[in-house]
Amino acid sequence: MVKRNEQLDRVFGALADPTRRGILEQLSHGESTVGTLAAPHNVSQPAISRHLRVLERAGLIRRERKGREHHIRVDPSSVEEAQDWIAHYARFWKRQFDAVDDYLTKHGKKRKK
Amino acid sequence: MVKRNEQLDRVFGALADPTRRGILEQLSHGESTVGTLAAPHNVSQPAISRHLRVLERAGLIRRERKGREHHIRVDPSSVEEAQDWIAHYARFWKRQFDAVDDYLTKHGKKRKK
DNA sequence: ATTACGCTTAACCATTGGGTTATATATTAG
DNA sequence: CTAATATATAACCCAATGGTTAAGCGTAAT
Numbered sequence: 287m288v289k290r291n292e293q294l295d296r297v298f299g300a301l302a303d304p305t306r307r308g309i310l311e312q313l314s315h316g317e318s319t320v321g322t323l324a325a326p327h328n329v330s331q332p333a334i335s336r337h338l339r340v341l342e343r344a345g346l347i348r349r350e351r352k353g354r355e356h357h358i359r360v361d362p363s364s365v366e367e368a369q370d371w372i373a374h375y376a377r378f379w380k381r382q383f384d385a386v387d388d389y390l391t392k393h394g395k396k397r398k399k
Numbered sequence: 400m401v402k403r404n405e406q407l408d409r410v411f412g413a414l415a416d417p418t419r420r421g422i423l424e425q426l427s428h429g430e431s432t433v434g435t436l437a438a439p440h441n442v443s444q445p446a447i448s449r450h451l452r453v454l455e456r457a458g459l460i461r462r463e464r465k466g467r468e469h470h471i472r473v474d475p476s477s478v479e480e481a482q483d484w485i486a487h488y489a490r491f492w493k494r495q496f497d498a499v500d501d502y503l504t505k506h507g508k509k510r511k512k
Numbered sequence: 513a514t515t516a517c518g519c520t521t522a523a524c525c526a527t528t529g530g531g532t533t534a535t536a537t538a539t540t541a542g
Numbered sequence: 543c544t545a546a547t548a549t550a551t552a553a554c555c556c557a558a559t560g561g562t563t564a565a566g567c568g569t570a571a572t
Contacts, residue, residue, distance in 0.1 A: 295415055298415035303530085313495070317495075321548065329531070333531060336529090337530090356549065375423060382426070433520095442560085445562080445563085446561060453559095468517095514572080517570075523563090534554105539549100542545075
């Protein structure tokens, strides 16, 4: 009954870090290289290199070697699964939530805004 | 330029763990108590207790003490921010991705799928 | 009053994660 | 050929994470 889904682990795990989210934001403007991606973050280049590896393992980015530079682009397919997971449950969560909210309203208890 | 958003860190971080996602799935069927939530997972009850604390800090659940039991329900508001973050960038990522895909198609290179 | 129950907290351990600097590898430039 | 550039890997450090067992605390049952 314990549903394992390592892909979700990796995608959500990747998104949990601000530097990595920053990189994904940069990539929304288009393909880029490691050095360019690294510039605005004030961590060392090796650190960025490892963030990229995490993103790559999560399937969030693709890398194409062109000479000595690596051209990085985003791959949105793997994020879809995460998006779907949230969307699926959000439906039930919201229903749940609204029901409680209604109950509190009717019974005049501390209605939350 | 490095955009900090600790709330997103916490929400995505919380979702990155299978046990915690499991708990959220259970809660989609309705409010529950700590013991009931713990049952299907084969980790100790204190472990669940800490997972709940993580979820609570991320704003994903609410807790109401009723005598000696804690009644837990999901709070979907904080997940919305995460959902919005993904949705916002997914728009650009997808455009990005489709452009590359088109390019590859036109130039007859290894078209993916 | 005593015991049982539901849950949290504390103390501990092993693993992972994110950072660093130093070194390695491959490619381009001179 | 040599030097510079782009990036990755190695070795290390420290803090955070996820698990455990043992103890604590408030509430309910007897």
